[in-house]
Amino acid sequence: MSVTLDGPDFVAPTVTAVSFAPAGPFSLAASSRFLECFTPASHQRAADELLRLAFPADDGTSVVAATVRQDPGTGGGPGMVRAECTVDPGAPAPAEAATAGAAADQVVRAQLARILSLDVDGTGFPALAADPVVAGLMADHPGLRPVCFHSPYEAAAWAVIGNRIRMTQAAAIKAGIARRHGPRVHLAGRTLHAFPTPAVLRTVRHVPGLTDVKIQRLHSLAEAALDGQLDAARLRALPADHALAELRALPGIGPFSAELVLIRGAGHPDVFPRHEPRVHRAVAAAYGLGAPAAADVARLADVADGWRPYRSWVATLLRVRAQDTPRTG
Known part of the structure; x- marks a missing residue:
């Protein structure tokens, strides 16, 4: 290499x-x-x-x-x-x-x-195939497990960058931060730009496309990462509700973002996302519950209890299916 x-x-x-x-x-x-x-x-x-x-x-x-x-x-x-x-x-x-x-x-x-x-x-995980919905997801995406952000720190930074703007715009801003402030890596014939470390990110004063408030929040997240507040092992060791409450206390991290950081940043395998409407619609559709059921999070969480201890994994597969299926109407 x-x-x-x-x-x-x-x-x-x-x-x-x-x-x-x-x-x-x-x-x-x-x-x-x-x-x-x-x-x-x-x-x-x-x-x-x-x-x-x-x-x-x-x-x-x-x-x-x-x-x-x-x-x-x-x-x-x-x-x-x-x-x-x-x-x-x-x-x-x-x-x-x-x-x-x-x-x-x-x-x-x-x-x-x-x-x-x-x-x-x-x-x-294969034992969950007793549920026909999960069996279909496994058949459509054999061997797929959630691929996480590189760290809770990077997931939290993405959440702040992407707040209230289009995902493609947020991705371009994140890539620009990596190009300007992260290390350039020549890797097996390709050049990649890693996101800056927390120690570097906290020194960044200007980012095209980001408000001063968002930059201040990124600084706070960098400090939190250096202080151990975004340690993946620690977050996963906490009861999920406690971990989510801690994450929501960070600047710029709301309920949706907290779940993103815990599930896709820390890699927690068994959390049902209560603040991700697209997953909720996918659950309601997959189980034939009707469109109104997508707003009944408690009912959907009851369905997801059958996916333990891999609720995050099944939710990811449903999210992938929803992404692959164009919405109509």
């Missing part, structure tokens, strides 16, 4: 390789197709079937560049997922530099697994 990270703030990168044996169905190809349709990712599938990722690490200062591939499956099971990664630790102090190499594998493994939902035991 050929990787180069440009920029004066990034020195002494560490190269590491990690692998994952998926527990339950998993398809990296399905993940790549999902990212193609996920506007914030701005992902373009490569002919070589490698998934290329560049992102700020959970430690708040490092940057990770990774190429990910999946071996062919054997015996009907999913193939091993393998990633070659470069971890650039930023500008560590001398005492930190000595341990950077040893920590790189752990940094990459945990975060990359979470991004691809490989940190969740999915062996029980």
